[in-house]
Amino acid sequence: MAESGAAEGGGGDGPRRGAKVDSPRLTALRELQLVESYRKGGPGAYAAIEELIRSYQRRVYSICYRMVKHEADAADLTQDVLLKVVENLPTYNGQSKLSTWVIRVTMNHCLTHLRKEKIRDHKSLDRAGMGHGSGENAGAGRGGSGVGGAAGGGGVAGGLRSKEPLPAESVEQAQLREALLSALEGLDAPSRAILVLRDMQDLDYEQLAEVLEIPLGTVKSRLFRARAALRAAVEGKGFSAEG
Amino acid sequence: MMLDRADELEIASLIEGELDEAAAGALRKRLSRNPAALALMERMQVDRAVLRTAAEPALPVDFFERIEPMLARPMLMEATAAEARLGVGAGNGVAAGVAEPIVRPGEWRRQVRRRSRRVVWSRLAVAAVVLMALMAGVWAAVNGVIGALQSADGVDERMARNDGADGSSAATGLDVERGGVAENGVIHHYRPEAVVMRDAGAEDAGSDVRVADADGELKLVPAKFVLVVQATDAAGVEEAVGRSVSAISERGALVRNFSFDEARKLEQEWRMARGPGISGEGPLVSSTEMIESTSWITPERMKILARRVRERLDVLNAGRGGEEAEKGPMSGQISGAKELAPTLEQQLDFSSRGATLTVSVPVADVVAFVERLNVDEGQATVLRMMPKRTEHDEAGAEEARALDLWLSEGPEVRRAVEKMVAEQSGAVVLIPVIVEGKSTSQKVDKSK
Numbered sequence: 156m157a158e159s160g161a162a163e164g165g166g167g168d169g170p171r172r173g174a175k176v177d178s179p180r181l182t183a184l185r186e187l188q189l190v191e192s193y194r195k196g197g198p199g200a201y202a203a204i205e206e207l208i209r210s211y212q213r214r215v216y217s218i219c220y221r222m223v224k225h226e227a228d229a230a231d232l233t234q235d236v237l238l239k240v241v242e243n244l245p246t247y248n249g250q251s252k253l254s255t256w257v258i259r260v261t262m263n264h265c266l267t268h269l270r271k272e273k274i275r276d277h278k279s280l281d282r283a284g285m286g287h288g289s290g291e292n293a294g295a296g297r298g299g300s301g302v303g304g305a306a307g308g309g310g311v312a313g314g315l316r317s318k319e320p321l322p323a324e325s326v327e328q329a330q331l332r333e334a335l336l337s338a339l340e341g342l343d344a345p346s347r348a349i350l351v352l353r354d355m356q357d358l359d360y361e362q363l364a365e366v367l368e369i370p371l372g373t374v375k376s377r378l379f380r381a382r383a384a385l386r387a388a389v390e391g392k393g394f395s396a397e398g
Numbered sequence: 399m400m401l402d403r404a405d406e407l408e409i410a411s412l413i414e415g416e417l418d419e420a421a422a423g424a425l426r427k428r429l430s431r432n433p434a435a436l437a438l439m440e441r442m443q444v445d446r447a448v449l450r451t452a453a454e455p456a457l458p459v460d461f462f463e464r465i466e467p468m469l470a471r472p473m474l475m476e477a478t479a480a481e482a483r484l485g486v487g488a489g490n491g492v493a494a495g496v497a498e499p500i501v502r503p504g505e506w507r508r509q510v511r512r513r514s515r516r517v518v519w520s521r522l523a524v525a526a527v528v529l530m531a532l533m534a535g536v537w538a539a540v541n542g543v544i545g546a547l548q549s550a551d552g553v554d555e556r557m558a559r560n561d562g563a564d565g566s567s568a569a570t571g572l573d574v575e576r577g578g579v580a581e582n583g584v585i586h587h588y589r590p591e592a593v594v595m596r597d598a599g600a601e602d603a604g605s606d607v608r609v610a611d612a613d614g615e616l617k618l619v620p621a622k623f624v625l626v627v628q629a630t631d632a633a634g635v636e637e638a639v640g641r642s643v644s645a646i647s648e649r650g651a652l653v654r655n656f657s658f659d660e661a662r663k664l665e666q667e668w669r670m671a672r673g674p675g676i677s678g679e680g681p682l683v684s685s686t687e688m689i690e691s692t693s694w695i696t697p698e699r700m701k702i703l704a705r706r707v708r709e710r711l712d713v714l715n716a717g718r719g720g721e722e723a724e725k726g727p728m729s730g731q732i733s734g735a736k737e738l739a740p741t742l743e744q745q746l747d748f749s750s751r752g753a754t755l756t757v758s759v760p761v762a763d764v765v766a767f768v769e770r771l772n773v774d775e776g777q778a779t780v781l782r783m784m785p786k787r788t789e790h791d792e793a794g795a796e797e798a799r800a801l802d803l804w805l806s807e808g809p810e811v812r813r814a815v816e817k818m819v820a821e822q823s824g825a826v827v828l829i830p831v832i833v834e835g836k837s838t839s840q841k842v843d844k845s846k
Contacts, residue, residue, distance in 0.1 A: 187772070204469065205462055212461040213454065220455045230458050238465055248765070249772030250780060250808075332448050339449075354449040376403070379410040382442045389445070 178209040186210075186253045194245060204244075208237055214254075214356070215261050221351045222265035223272075224340045232268055236261045251365055258356065259366040262348055269344045331389075338388035346381035353378060401435055409439045413446055518762070521824060616737060617825040619761070619818070620744060623811045624753055624785065624830045625768065628778040635833045636755065640733045642771045643757055649826060650767075651734025651758040656742055658692075658749040661707045668710040692750050692787035697743075704742045734758060740828050751785050753830030761818050761827050781811045784830070 181189070192203035215236050219229040239260055247256055339347055345367070352358045352366060363378075364371040401409070408425055411417050417425065429436040529536075629635045636654070643650040683694040731739055738758040740748065748756055759767050771779055818827060 201469075208462045208465070213457055216457055216461070217454050226455075226458060229455075230461075233461055234464055237461055238468060241465070241469060249769055328448060328451075331444070332452055335445055335449050336452060350449065354446055355452060355454075375407055375410045375414070378414070379406050382410075382413065382445060383438070386438065386442055386445055 178206060180214075181206070181210045183252060183254075187249070190244060190247060190249075190253065204241060208241070211240070211254075211257055212237060215257065218258065218261050218351060218356065219265055221339070221355060222262070222344070222347060223268060228268065232261075232264050236264050239264070252362070255358075255362045255365055258352065258358070258362070262352070262366050266344055266348065334389050334392060335385065338385055338392060341388055342381070342384055345377075346384050349374075349377055349381050350385060401432075405429075405435070409435075409442075412439065413443050518824060617822070618738065618740070618758070619822050619825045619827050620740070620747075621764075621784075621818070621827050621829045622814045623781050623783050624751070624832055625757065625771075626780045626782060626832045626834060627771070628780075628834045630835070635831075636732060639755060639757060639771065639831060642767055643759060644733060646767045646770055647760050647763045649735075649738065649758075649760050650763070651736075651738035652732040653734075653739045653745070653756045653758070654730045654732055655740070655745040655749040655754055655756055655830070656707075657754075658746055661703060661746050661749075664707045664710040665703055668706040671710075671713070695747075695750060695787065700743050700746060704746060707742065707746075738826055744828065748828075748830035751787050751830065752832045754833055755831035757829045757831055758826050759829065761822050761825050764815055764819070764827060764829070781808075781815070783807045783810055783814070785832075 186207065189203040189207050193200045193207070212233065216229060216233040219232040219236070220226065223229050223232065236257075240257055243260070247253065339350060342350070348367060349363060352363055358366065360371060360374045363369075363374050369377065408417075409429075412422050412425055426436065429439060627635050627639070629638075636652070640652045643652050683699070732755075740756050740758075745756065757767070768779060768781060818825075
């Protein structure tokens with residue numbers, strides 16, 4: 156998923172109005188232009204924000220979904236993150252890529268949410284009685300929060316879009332993928348985070364270190380341990396395909 | 399299956415696609431003695447490849463439409479500075495029940511500028527009534543004193559000789575008398591010591607210096623941090639930095655630092671011209687030590703080096719006759735007032751650490767300057783603490799080094815900037831700029 160591979164917005168510096176719901180990723184330069192356009196205020200600011208939000212909403216939702224494993228919660232978190240991004244855009248100092256900054260805000264929200272859920276589940280005898288256990292498991296009892304009735308979805312919901320065409324994918328590969336995604340849900344939050352960001356968002360080591368606020372020198376070893384934990388979880392679920 | 403940390407890291411490198419065929423083959427061969435580890439590695443490799451094909455979840459809703467009512471739409475579309483301060487009202491198209499704006503475009507920048515202006519103007523207000531009546535006389539008196547000092551020390555002549563063989567500053571566009579902006583930038587340039595009134599007891603080449611100008615005292619403060627600019631087009635960096643400096647403040651300047659290597663070369667020539675047994679010249683290291691490292695540098699030795707450089711340049715330029723002044727890695731005032739330029743000692747201090755440029759900006763505008771460089775000019779910049787000279791000596795500093803250091807030094811830099819803004823609010827800060835060339839292709843493809 157190339158960071159700068161998306162088509163640029165229309166010609167000129169002005170943002171496009173009425174962009175379609177889901178815009179492709181913007182180049183870093185285009186993003187800077189939009190940020191500046193927004194900061195200047197005036198008629199161009201609104202269109203700039205629209206273009207930025209539409210280019211990021213899918214990515215933010217994808218991260219939230221993979222982290223919290225619950226469609227309604229992911230939607231709420233996405234909304235919160237996007238609002239936070241708009242609110243804090245005037246203070247974005249350009250020292251890191253905008254994408255890294257946005258992903259950092261996203262991940263912080265997700266980890267905070269997971270921590271709160273863990274505390275809540277720990278305190279709630281009812282939830283323990285329902286067998287939900289750790290807050291990191293999908294909360295089937297939670298109602299949707301304004302997301303079109305998508306209640307109790309949890310886990311890997313339907314309506315997934317293919318990332319890329321897989322015409323020749325074997326059954327075993329598809330099964331392995333499902334096993335990996337299921338095992339990913341059971342990992343601890345930091346391990347899940349680093350794998351989601353690396354394998355699904357294509358962040359490099361420097362970005363990982365910045366987003367996760369860990370030393371750069373430890374990124375590789377943490378990745379290794381997360382992968383080992385994922386592999387152990389897959390095998391623990393009885394999936395022993397050699398790949 | 400026992401794996402030590404080195405093995406883990408090497409396996410991780412293979413999984414992340416960082417090893418070439420040969421290295422990967424060697425690792426597999428080594429792990430063949432540990433079948434369990436080899437199998438784990440291969441499965442983890444497959445896991446990664448498969449995970450990367452996982453489908454992205456479809457958006458359940460258009461989030462922009464969801465959050466749009468919460469954004470300050472009327473503000474974004476129609477706000478002027480006055481309207482932003484007064485807030486929106488019914489006449490501005492605000493739908494009933496819309497929450498108070500949570501964002502005010504441009505507000506951050508307005509606040510920064512308001513704050514900096516408030517600090518400056520509050521101090522000037524006290525002195526304004528008294529100084530106004532004397533300003534014209536002070537300006538004339540200061541210029542007369544500076545001119546007399548320059549003539550007395552021969553500095554004016556030295557600078558004119560440096561600029562052109564015939565001693566005319568007009569040939570190179572620098573008007574020494576007026577202290578105006580150099581027109582070509584490619585000239586020898588340094589502020590003569592004669593016009594610098596050093597703080598008592600200040601010995602460090604990087605210490606505060608106070609320069610009198612017509613408007614009162616101007617305090618120049620060397621920064622404890624540097625700006626690292628990564629660019630594929632290093633030549634364009636000067637232009638981009640100069641534009642940002644000019645855009646941010648009238649009290650800004652950009653100087654190309656005198657090359658430290660050039661200074662060392664000139665000092666060698668100075669020694670050779672003097673012959674053996676340089677007596678009474680103070681402690682300076684041997685030629686070999688001077689050329690091979692920078693660890694010998696102390697403030698005192700830097701002053702000696704600078705003085706020898708000046709003397710050697712005098713000799714060279716006196717002897718050039720009709721020849722054009724030597725071009726090359728010379729220092730030069732690229733933009734801004736000469737009074738804002740660092741001294742030769744400071745330029746050499748900066749260039750010995752790899753900083754080819756120095757930016758002078760008012761302390762309160764530092765953040766805005768860096769932001770402008772990022773946003774308007776599209777440069778990748780980091781602020782980091784002043785690097786040790788030995789770091790720069792190490793050949794082949796990797797591209798990742800600047801980011802690596804920023805990650806660990808970022809909080810320290812922020813503290814340094816905040817401290818400076820709080821304590822030296824009226825001063826002009828000298829920020830060394832290190833330009834790092836950035837290859838267009840990744841040296842190591844870390845993402846695959």
